[in-house]
Amino acid sequence: MSVPQGFSRGQAALIENDIQALQIADEVAAEFVRDASVRDRERRLPHAELELFSRTGLGGITVPRAYGGAGVSSVTLALVIARIARADASLGHIPQNHFYALEVLRVNGSPEQRRRLYAEVLAGARFGNALAEIGTRTAQERTTRLRREGGGYRIQGRKFYATGALYAQRVPTLAIDDDGVQQLAFVERHAPGLEIVDDWDGFGQRTSASGTVNFNEVPVAAEDVVPFQSAFARPTTVGPLAQLLHAAIDAGIARAAWEDTLAFVGRRARPWIDSGVGSATEDPLTLQILGRLSSRLQGAEALLERAGESVDRAQAAPDAESVAAASIAVAEARAITTEVALDAANRLLELGGSRATLAEYNLDRHWRNARTHTLHDPVRWKYHAVGNYYLNDALPPRRGTI
Template sequence: MSHVSLPHHDVPVIADDAQALAIAEQIAGALQQDSILRDRERRLPHAELELFSRSGLWGISVPKAYGGAGVSNVTLAKVIARIAQADSSLGQIPQNHFYALEVLRVNGSEAQKQRLYAEVLAGVRFGNALAELGTKTAHDRTTRLTRDGEQLRINGRKFYATGAIYAQRIPTSVGDESGVQQLAFVPADSAGLKVIDDWSGFGQRTTGSGSVVFDNVPVDADDVVPFQSAFERPTPVGPLAQILHAAIDTGIARAAYEDALHFVRTRTRPWIDSGNDKASEDPLTLKSFGHLAIRLHAAEALLERAGEFLDRAQAEPNAESVAAASIAVAEARAISTEISLAAGSTLFELAGSQATLAEHGLDRHWRNARTHTLHDPVRWKYHAIGNYYLNEQNPPLRGTI
């Protein structure tokens, strides 16, 4: 079996939900520092990511039976939202780390759980190599896992590999010789594996979501976890992935909203026709902030509600509980998409021309929201939600809802 090099420092094991939330709040200020500069110059946040993962927060979803805090999904979503508020790229980087941990929980063997959970609690970060370019649909995969004597090998190319450039292991979706999808937890320093920093998106610029190339990369059978079967029966894997995306967008929305409040209070001049001495007294500005605040609070409330549904689905997974969780998460995804884009755009309408100056970096909120919310189309969330409530049709199990 393969081993990865563990970090040369001690990583605390967080005990419970309250501690996880407190630590997220504690480090958010440090992670926010220089976030504008990192975005402008595309400085990859290696030091900030070390602070983030050394806090112990990357291990909070490890079940209590394996030494972790086993926090609720309500807490997990709040932690990701808080980090994304500080820096949305840092909020997104561990998304697939937690996703891989859920696949491991649902489909991993006892030995795999013992070993890989222990690595995570020691500070090992998981990236991802799931999506590919050039396939017929976003869910098609051409990367293959084949047998070479006693050795398994991977060949293929991945893109949108968020977190891979920062990871010690890269969970990789591969089709085996029977065409069944597996998830291989590949050590990042494996021979023939190359991570390429070719992500050029105009938003989420420091996620490192570029390419990973596999050229006859060896992988131990002990590091291969069943993947496809997680979507052939009701499991919480799909909604778990999606609630993290909703949390990222909610964090972006909160950051844009808070920056709009601060700018209007401190810099924006009142419009001459308002008859007010301060922009913060303009009645039309007040109406707009009220509209934003309501939708932001609704997004945060739906995110928490989705976490509660997901907790129930994890505790007792069946067709009904997983469908209900998927729909609750889809509702959170829909509204977080809309409010993140609205807050990022309305900010400029309310703050005025000064807000467009590059030194303020306020355009990053809309760019980040627009880029991240393209992960999967929100229009299909509404379709699934309407079909569920009107026709009592459960959403697909494939995890895109």
């Protein structure tokens, strides 16, 4: 794997502004896309690719300027994630929880916690996640426990959908403390009793490693525990930012499927597709489908940027109204990016015909990735929240799924 221009190996670069972040994202994405199909087909875990992501400084772009980072806008962050997901959907997905944890740290961490953990990220550390659980009555219920012991804590429990944990230096873990309050513990990757199991076998997002994390009386220092529940008890942008990044992943998948459709059907050269497979067509139905899809895709991308701007406003001045407006703008973008990702992936196979399903092209990965990732949370509830907001002035609930 080559290295982006101007970057030297063995150190984490410091990205200084939004323009540089987007330039580096484009260079890194150009590296990622070359073997994206092979990684998916053979389930090659992207350890080297994630090292490149970290060493270029992309993992630290949301660290505030006061702590030495670029403090990029939410718009820029969404575009970075979309560009990486366009190259490889799993690689776009893996950093989502990293940036989510950094947002929790920003709004709820103490100055000392922010200083220390931000410094780790700027040095190249990656944060995974151990948030969700399976087997509970609702998606919001948690059974993992954080028990005080001496001056620190012990964690006992089991997590799933732990995207990024396998590749991380810390695993932010959602657990219930002795008072029944949810806390986010930034657990060190090699803490005794922490077991990360590579058992993710979904048909899409195959290299996201979104599998199991087991905690068997895992020790965690008190200074590594950040309040979590209060980030939703008051207006903050933790929820909208999380959903903005999910929308960016879907937008990236949609754009990749669109570009591969043009390559396969219309001889647009792509190095991973034989440019002679398809032929330019004047079929009016094909042109109608492509015209409609292009319009919806560009509309979705515009909504994504609009949503990022709304999140930026809410971060600058968080209150009930600004955070609600951000949540609704993100919900609108998330709903449309969900639909256009699925539509673009479907149309690629429809217009490409049966040959598009051959393993040598692996074009079905776009559909598999879109179908898997868009199941993260039900889009039908987003439309409900949007309609309720505009018709009844009802503020959406504060949680990470709206």
